[in-house]
Amino acid sequence: PFTYFIADLHLSAERSDISQCLFQFLDSDALQADALYVLGDLFEAWIGDDDQTPFNQQVASAFKRVADAGVSIFFIHGNRDFLIRERFAKQAGFTLLPEQVVIDLYGTPTLITHGDELCTQDVAYQKFRKKARGWWWPRLVLRLPLSTRRKIAENGRATSKENQKQLTTDIMDVTPQEVIDTMSRFNVTRLIHGHTHRPAIHDLTVNGQPAQRIVLGDWYDQGSILTVTKDNVSLTEHPFFQLTK
């Protein structure tokens, strides 16, 4: 028995190499898992479940086939696809989870999250996040016509400083003290998250206990999959199918 974790695929219709790698995984290995957790930023952008594009539907049905095969699929929102709601979740066979949740992974209580909330030094971003994840901003934005939301997203992509930021500097990393405070608040010795695009398995000490922080990799250049069993965790890279040698 084993459980898979993926995150930060940043799927878009323009990157068929990423989605093909995902579909290959969903049509094979994923079918044997107890469960599959998608820890956010599955999509590069998400402006509402009413944006029923062929690509979004193709992604939903690829996951739905896995759910229909008896694999439980759980989704935690990322800083890009935080507007995903029940309608898309149902189409994809996802169970939506809160932004931080402790799961029992073969006897080890494990905190799972996207991870953007752990980047507390990025004050400007945390300020936006507070609104965007709040009660009424999302409701307000989702009531706008889809065409308007498309323009907001286009403007965001085109002019936003974060594009330059992402061109020049990486997304900020998690704040070490925030990680320790959060893990001790949830009383766990294992944390799994994505967002920072810095895949690694870190050993640390929480409340005097040996602990682990596992960071999932993004899928910009190759797939990144975490496999967890009762006795082992392994973070593996999955090259895209090379069409031309």
Ligand SMILES: O=C(CCCCNC(=O)Nc1ccc(S(=O)(=O)N2CCN(c3cc(Cl)cc(C(F)(F)F)c3)CC2)cc1)NO
């Ligand atoms: O994480 C960091 C920082 C670095 C990475 C953070 N950057 C990052 O996430 N960018 C980003 C994310 C989503 C999209 S989008 O296209 O999918 N889409 C845009 C419009 N969205 C919206 C929602 C709401 Cl409620 C309110 C508004 C409003 F009112 F502001 F217009 C807009 C919904 C989402 C576009 C860019 N450091 O650690």
Ligand SMILES: [Mn+2]
């Ligand atoms: Mn992210």
